[in-house]
């Protein structure tokens with residue numbers, strides 16, 4: 001009767017065949033076209049045989065983006081680490097919810113163990129932490145913890161009797177802080193966006209000016225968000241300098257190391273995040289640079305027990321206090337979630353298989369490749385860097401087609417460049433040669449960002465192929481296409 005098991009046995013082969021070397025990165029179709037192509041496959045009004053189901057699944061995968069290819073450079077993640085994927089599959093198959101020791105005995109110990117190792121890595125050895133659904137949710141965890149620490153009565157009484165609270169972040173920081181400010185009732189206007197310098201780092205003096213201004217107006221600065229690896233430029237704020245200011249004014253310092261945190265895996269690059277050990281809280285996404293499958297993200301704090309105090313609701317049907325084992329191993333009440341996946345197992349698998357040396361090696365290789373890309377961009381005609389030197393493995397640049405070169409670079413020239421970058425991206429995507437990010441930033445017009453990740457392990461020649469694809473598509477642009 002149940003044919004599901006038979007189907008499951010075919011899954012590995014299907015995935016292998018539909019994502020192997022010869023499959024294209026992307027087979028781009030516009031939404032209406034795709035709707036038409038997959039009309040019968042998407043329809044769920046009648047049940048189908050396993051053979052029909054397999055055909056539909058294969059078709060769906062054929063039109064899906066192959067994020068495992070080296071030409072997928074569209075975001076800050078890339079191919080998954082095969083060990084991480086194995087961990088994800090095993091965890092999915094065991095379908096465990098990580099709230100109590102009784103349902104997740106070993107997974108609980110694994111999460112505690114991994115968190116403890118990661119805390120050591122960030123220099124918060126006596127701290128605490130939790131796996132979170134992503135960096136955006138970790139930003140909310142940070143604000144909740146900072147606010148609870150300042151005003152524990154928030155939990156029962158809410159915001160109504162509290163002073164106006166303000167939050168500080170750089171103008172290049174991740175947008176999740178705006179969402180968090182809205183969701184948690186601060187309002188987006190309470191976020192002070194501090195200007196950055198030419199390298200994309202928060203200008204520390206301006207942070208202090210903003211703090212003094214708010215303090216003199218009886219506002220309560222509740223948190224400073226320091227970014228270690230901004231999303232576009234990969235800039236790392238001066239954590240040490242900012243931590244001195246936070247200490248001086250007794251303000252919670254959160255370090256958003258979602259992207260740049262992976263650099264701590266290498267003794268060689270640790271220095272770039274100097275001062276992070278002074279953080280009150282940190283977020284890190286192993287699901288970005290380090291190749292853990294989505295989602296795998298940690299929220300860490302320097303203070304023990306605060307996470308539990310700030311978030312617990314003590315549901316009596318789940319977290320009974322009269323259980324037959326030590327209930328401190330029921331870690332789920334530290335979380336905002338109830339049911340929670342065992343994301344720690346993916347990082348544990350990678351770490352267990354590769355060791356810290358293996359991870360350090362991957363970090364260093366990733367940085368070397370990015371450096372090679374940066375040097376290539378700097379020396380190739382038509383390419384122009386947005387910033388150098390690089391801080392994280394992000395390389396940001398424009399490609400200036402031949403017909404645009406040797407001209408006065410006035411506003412109208414830049415307006416044209418602003419349109420050229422997305423047009424090149426379109427040609428790259430439709431020809432399935434490369435999926436790459438582009439963005440404007442402050443006064444900069446649209447430029448490309450290639451970010452490097454641990455997987456797949458690339459060689460210099462892959463970098464040159466990517467740049468060549470950009471150059472060739474760039475040279476196809478004519479002024480009447482814009």
Ligand SMILES: *Cc1c(COP(=O)(O)O)cnc(C)c1O
Pocket residue numbers: 076133134135136137173174176227229230231256257258259285297
């Ligand atoms: C990606 C990113 C985030 C958000 O993480 P998600 O896991 O995608 O929610 C936050 N901060 C920085 C700097 C990021 O790059």
